[in-house]
Amino acid sequence: MHDVNNLRGVDLNLLVVLDALLAERHVSRTATRLNMSQPAVSHALGRLRLLFNDPLLVRRGGQLVPSAKAMEIAPVLDQALRQMREVLGPNGFDPAREKRGFRLAMSDYGSAVVLPGLLRRLRREAPGIELVVTQSSREAMLRLLLDGECDLALGVFPDLPERLQAGQLAIEHxxxxxxxxxxxxxxxxxxxxxxxxxxxxxxxxxxxxxxxxxxxxxxxxxxxxxxxxxxxxxxxxxxxxxxxxxxxxxxxxxxxxxxxxxxxxxxxxxxxPFPFVQVWHERRASDPAHLWLRNTIADVVTHAQRLTS
Incomplete structure (x- = not known):
């Protein structure tokens, strides 16, 4: 085991991988998010397990579940990386060069309101971004967010479970x-x-x-x-x-x-009237790419509202 308190002996890139793994809870999705190969992510996870002397993520029911130690590490790691991104400034994220897939859950109403304008923006500003859109009930969409199977859910959600955050996109009549x-x-x-x-x-x-x-x-x-x-x-x-x-x-x-x-x-x-919102898990709140996508969706909806008002 390495001495985790001695930063000179730690590859700090591993912490970025760990942050992504805790958010995605899936090796292949983490690889896509970080533009790495799956074997490279698996190798990094092995090194992280040695570094922390803990399994960190355990396969259970077909998905990776964080260990107790990983849950303890997650908020501290998230805060540390957020501060580093603030220090590095906007140059730490470039949508034009980002290669990343996002999973969105919404009804066909959400698709009609959001997707046409969003896809035009993505093709123009972030051609490396890929979307997979699914449709489920409100309850199922919230469960997908909690389980890490979805990045964003768009719709009407009167009651949100703990650890989920929401941003209003429009007021609908x-x-x-x-x-x-x-x-x-x-x-x-x-x-x-x-x-x-x-x-x-x-x-x-x-x-x-x-x-x-x-x-x-x-x-x-x-x-x-x-x-x-x-x-x-x-x-x-x-x-x-x-x-x-x-x-x-x-x-x-x-x-x-x-x-x-x-x-x-x-x-x-x-x-x-009811609020049309986008919802995400708090573990993705400070992810620069995720934040950019949320802001872009908000801009797209605002623009669409102006055109129809």
Missing amino acids: FACVADRSSMAGKDRLDMDGYLARPHVLVAMNDGTNTEIDMALRALGHTRHVVVTLPHWGNAPRLIHGTDLVLTVARNALALHESDPSLVFFEPPFPIA
Whole structure:
């Protein structure tokens, strides 16, 4: 075992590898993040285990789990590397040269709002960045973050577990859409008309706790949902030629608002607006590449909001 207190005997690059391993909990993802080969990362982990006289990361259930000592080291290491990056300044991270993969979790609503502008920015400013996008329920996305299987989750998350952090991207409002031929010349529905119509619901589960239905229950009402589907993008297309009503986030309708066969109107009852956020694990908070990606996503959403306001 090396004397970890004698810095002259320690390759400080190993600490960068350890920081990445504790964040990724996966050898191949760490290799991609650091632009190293997998054998090089495995070799570095072996040296780190000798250095600290501890396994540091133990394979359990198909993933690497930090040991108690690694959990003790993690916050101290994170703070030390953050301070070093501050000393080195912005030259420590260059998006134009970064080669890194990120895993994002979001609904197709998030994909529609974020991905077009984000990909244009990445191709222009950071062509070495690669994205893998998945879709899950809110609960599943939070679990992916906690387990280190995801870098960022974008969506609506009213309650966050400990160790997860969030940044607001936008405040979203609800809107309704119906087929124009079913509206008898009207440009909106009152409450009775709204409740009398069948509805399309967008939800990853049975949808009984959506913001829409909770607002209705607070007024003593329920609506008749005849179609439940998990995809925002296809929902407006189901309205054509029917008496169905769809109530969704306004930005989810942006691509359809020029369709003359549809009528768009405000809900006939108050539904609280909701924050659209990005969420990450605290262990990634000070990672320069991760921070750059979060800031870039925030800029992309802000720009998209300006164009549609």
